[in-house]
Amino acid sequence: MTALLPPVVAQARELVEPVLRAAVDRLDPLTARVSAYHLGWAGAPGLPSAAPGKALRPALVLLSARAAGGDAEECAPAAAAVELVHAFSLIHDDIMDGDEMRRCRPSAWRVFGEPAAILAGDALLALAFELLLEHDAPGRSAAARSLSAATRGLIRGQGLDLEFERRRDVSLDECREMSAHKTGDLFACACSIGAAAAGGPADLVAGLAAFGAEAGLAFQLTDDLLGIWGRPETTGKPVGSDLRSRKKSLPVVAALTSGTAAGERLARLLAQPGPLTEHDLRTAARLVEDAGGRAWAETQAKHLLDSAGRRLADARVATDVREQLLDIARFITTRDY
Amino acid sequence: MTALLPPVVAQARELVEPVLRAAVDRLDPLTARVSAYHLGWAGAPGLPSAAPGKALRPALVLLSARAAGGDAEECAPAAAAVELVHAFSLIHDDIMDGDEMRRCRPSAWRVFGEPAAILAGDALLALAFELLLEHDAPGRSAAARSLSAATRGLIRGQGLDLEFERRRDVSLDECREMSAHKTGDLFACACSIGAAAAGGPADLVAGLAAFGAEAGLAFQLTDDLLGIWGRPETTGKPVGSDLRSRKKSLPVVAALTSGTAAGERLARLLAQPGPLTEHDLRTAARLVEDAGGRAWAETQAKHLLDSAGRRLADARVATDVREQLLDIARFITTRDY
Numbered sequence: 001m002t003a004l005l006p007p008v009v010a011q012a013r014e015l016v017e018p019v020l021r022a023a024v025d026r027l028d029p030l031t032a033r034v035s036a037y038h039l040g041w042a043g044a045p046g047l048p049s050a051a052p053g054k055a056l057r058p059a060l061v062l063l064s065a066r067a068a069g070g071d072a073e074e075c076a077p078a079a080a081a082v083e084l085v086h087a088f089s090l091i092h093d094d095i096m097d098g099d100e101m102r103r104c105r106p107s108a109w110r111v112f113g114e115p116a117a118i119l120a121g122d123a124l125l126a127l128a129f130e131l132l133l134e135h136d137a138p139g140r141s142a143a144a145r146s147l148s149a150a151t152r153g154l155i156r157g158q159g160l161d162l163e164f165e166r167r168r169d170v171s172l173d174e175c176r177e178m179s180a181h182k183t184g185d186l187f188a189c190a191c192s193i194g195a196a197a198a199g200g201p202a203d204l205v206a207g208l209a210a211f212g213a214e215a216g217l218a219f220q221l222t223d224d225l226l227g228i229w230g231r232p233e234t235t236g237k238p239v240g241s242d243l244r245s246r247k248k249s250l251p252v253v254a255a256l257t258s259g260t261a262a263g264e265r266l267a268r269l270l271a272q273p274g275p276l277t278e279h280d281l282r283t284a285a286r287l288v289e290d291a292g293g294r295a296w297a298e299t300q301a302k303h304l305l306d307s308a309g310r311r312l313a314d315a316r317v318a319t320d321v322r323e324q325l326l327d328i329a330r331f332i333t334t335r336d337y
Numbered sequence: 338m339t340a341l342l343p344p345v346v347a348q349a350r351e352l353v354e355p356v357l358r359a360a361v362d363r364l365d366p367l368t369a370r371v372s373a374y375h376l377g378w379a380g381a382p383g384l385p386s387a388a389p390g391k392a393l394r395p396a397l398v399l400l401s402a403r404a405a406g407g408d409a410e411e412c413a414p415a416a417a418a419v420e421l422v423h424a425f426s427l428i429h430d431d432i433m434d435g436d437e438m439r440r441c442r443p444s445a446w447r448v449f450g451e452p453a454a455i456l457a458g459d460a461l462l463a464l465a466f467e468l469l470l471e472h473d474a475p476g477r478s479a480a481a482r483s484l485s486a487a488t489r490g491l492i493r494g495q496g497l498d499l500e501f502e503r504r505r506d507v508s509l510d511e512c513r514e515m516s517a518h519k520t521g522d523l524f525a526c527a528c529s530i531g532a533a534a535a536g537g538p539a540d541l542v543a544g545l546a547a548f549g550a551e552a553g554l555a556f557q558l559t560d561d562l563l564g565i566w567g568r569p570e571t572t573g574k575p576v577g578s579d580l581r582s583r584k585k586s587l588p589v590v591a592a593l594t595s596g597t598a599a600g601e602r603l604a605r606l607l608a609q610p611g612p613l614t615e616h617d618l619r620t621a622a623r624l625v626e627d628a629g630g631r632a633w634a635e636t637q638a639k640h641l642l643d644s645a646g647r648r649l650a651d652a653r654v655a656t657d658v659r660e661q662l663l664d665i666a667r668f669i670t671t672r673d674y
Contacts, residue, residue: 028496096452115433159365
């Protein structure tokens with residue numbers, strides 16, 4: 001099923017793109033070039049520019065500001081800052097994970113080399129804080145604190161991910177904790193930083209963050225499912241890319257720890273030395289499904305979505321904003337890209 | 338000549354180290370391990386812990402706070418934040434430049450691998466902003482803005498450095514601009530952020546930053562001289578390490594653009610393919626000297642030191658603080674490590 005992007009996402013992209021472009025213009029020529037390529041605005045020799053990212057996080061920032069009575073213009077720097085931290089993490093993660101493709105094109109490090117890609121990620125992270133701090137919002141410091149804590153959280157998630165690659169005994173709880181940090185922390189920040197910047201009350205900010213943490217984990221579960229069963233034409237990544245790199249994603253770990261015969265066969269298949277063949281990949285995907293990993297992940301995502309919705313009700317978020325946040329959360333769990 | 342570290346540097350180290358240790362304790366296990374190794378607190382299998390860094394920048398932050406009437410305890414988070422940004426930049430620069438040694442030990446990426454070292458650098462950068470922003474100082478936002486702009490500046494310097502590696506026609510002005518960003522921007526921040534955090538007047542903050550920018554460039558010139566003529570026992574790096582990597586440091590570019598016969602011979606030597614032999618390295622060092630690159634760099638460093646001193650007088654920095662800042666600046670240009 002192809003889910004449509006809620007209209008607020010396009011509005012957020014229009015609001016944020018000029019801010020992002022002006023920010024990237026401040027960079028030195030090398031990191032500006034790498035950043036413009038990664039963000040889809042420019043090509044590279046022999047490579048076209050690309051469709052821009054989905055701008056889900058800026059849309060969440062925009063709605064979060066509205067929840068606290070803030071306006072769109074006012075929260076544009078915070079929305080851009082969150083998108084910059086997201087871009088930084090993608091550029092660096094692609095290097096660390098050795099991922100060669102991103103949005104149907106070679107990833108930044110494959111085009112510009114590792115040194116330039118490391119530096120471009122650094123530049124976007126520094127720029128995120130600069131944008132946020134030079135903007136005169138009532139809750140500027142609180143917003144910047146939220147972004148720095150979320151950045152450390154997503155780094156913690158990636159650190160756990162790197163450690164898990166070397167271990168065979170990762171539990172489902174550990175894997176869930178890793179994903180909660182790696183994806184949930186920045187989502188929680190995106191869903192609350194607009195309200196924080198507008199000077200909204202602490203319980204509203206906390207309720208929005210709790211919604212974001214759960215919606216973010218649902219996003220990651222869907223991403224993990226797409227990493228196994230997604231179509232390359234829509235995901236922009238090779239078939240079964242997560243299985244190929246033996247990534248310990250949530251559905252895989254759910255299967256490995258299921259205590260089923262299929263789970264044991266999956267463990268033996270992933271433990272064999274050398275690259276996996278196309279046949280191995282198809283077998284592995286089937287074993288994850290037979291061991292219940294796929295159904296578990298789909299059910300978890302649904303539960304998280306329900307719980308996230310209740311967080312918004314508990315925090316008394318206004319009905320129109322709540323509906324739009326839930327539209328995005330529903331898109332997140334039904335998308336095919 | 339071996340210069341002694343001014344006493345304020347040891348005081349600053351004592352003040353800042355507990356803050357740094359508590360900050361690194363917040364990180365995930367992987368990035369905490371890499372950070373503790375890089376900062377000299379811990380070894381790695383087969384490798385000892387190391388002497389800690391010189392803590393020059395924290396000492397400058399401490400003096401900068403005193404210049405605005407701030408106290409030591411108050412400015413400790415800012416001092417730690419500047420040191421964290423410095424650590425982040427060293428860890429990432431070593432990866433980008435392929436430098437295998439740092440302070441007489443293998444650099445972090447050689448011990449833990451590139452992914453872990455990239456992530457540890459990211460973590461320290463995020464942590465720097467977190468420390469600064471959660472601390473309740475009158476000029477907290479101004480201080481964080483200064484740090485984010487300085488971070489972007491040092492990234493600009495490294496970006497130019499990476500671009501210069503591929504060019505043969507780098508001018509002395511371009512090289513100076515690169516060094517001013519790469520080293521001067523964070524020094525300028527270190528020398529002014531304490532005053533900014535204490536809520537000091539804008540002209541004092543600006544005067545201290547101007548002092549720091551010039552002292553920082555003098556530091557870089559001295560570093561460049563040590564990169565050619567420094568003794569491995571004291572610098573912790575191989576003999577002629579900058580020449581070996583054909584780095585376009587200031588004395589080298591001064592020699593290359595000198596219009597002398599020695600400069601032309603140096604250009605031909607550095608342009609030859611393949612690694613340089615020990616004999617080539619000795620010849621190259623002699624040619625930099627014959628072309629006037631060494632004398633130029635030494636004179637420049639002296640001029641910058643004089644000018645930096647005048648900046649402090651113009652900004653009416655109190656005599657005792659001024660003397661201590663100048664002690665550090667003199668140490669910077671006469672050190673042998």
